[in-house]
Amino acid sequence: MIEQTLTVSRVEPGTVWLVAEEKPACAGCNGKCGSQIFSKLFGSHKKALPIACEEPVQIGQKMTLRLDDSKVVENALWVYLLPLAMAFAAMFITHLFLQAAEPWQILAAVLGGLVGFQIAKQRTKALRHDIKVIKIYPISLPLTQIDGDCAK
Template sequence: MIEQTLTVVSIKGTTAHLEAQQKQACAGCNGRCGSQVFSKLFGTAKKTFPYQFSVPVVVGQRVTLALDDSHMVKHALVVYMLPLVLSLGFALTAAGVFSAPEWLQIIAAIGGGFTGFAIAKSRVKSLRHDIKVIKIHPISLPLTQIDGD
């Protein structure tokens, strides 16, 4: 199970929009590694995730959600391997069956890659994740010092 704690940023009816806390790629390199350079280049735009709760939540409340990681492996295989396999399959078919010249094999490989991408995109849209609420954290009130305490 992959777990993530998110914060409720807005509520519309029974649907709450959740936002994840951004994590540093690593804390040990002080911004000298490649992943921190890429995060600076591509910005830090925060994305929200809509989720429909059966219990009421309020803005600012933290929620821990879990995702079954077996789905992630299946999705990764479809998204990454299908275009690659179809690209190689189309190129080998063009070379072996049709005895096509090299430039047609390259075009067939590109066509196979795009076909695999289109199939993977349509399959990923139809897949649904099984997301479970692990914990709804209570809202903590900020502590302030009162004069005389």
């Protein structure tokens, strides 16, 4: 099971929109690693995840969700391996059976990869993930007194 704590960003009747908090990169490389560079290049816009929820929640509240990870590997195989396999199959068929020149083999590989991508896209669209709300955290009360500050 995969668990993640998210923050409520928008509330609609029957639907709660959640946003994940950005995880900071390690400080070991002082921002010169690939992770930090890609973060700067592609920005940090956050996507909101809609979840069906009938519980009363407020913006800013935290929720912990659980995802059944049994389908994650299967989805990864469809998304990553099918386009690659289709590209290789199209290239080999063009080379072995049609005796085509290299530019035609490259074109066939690109077309095969695109067909594989479209098949994988349709296949993963039909999948429904079993996401369950594990815990809804209460909104914190404002801190008015810190331990040790009171007069004795």
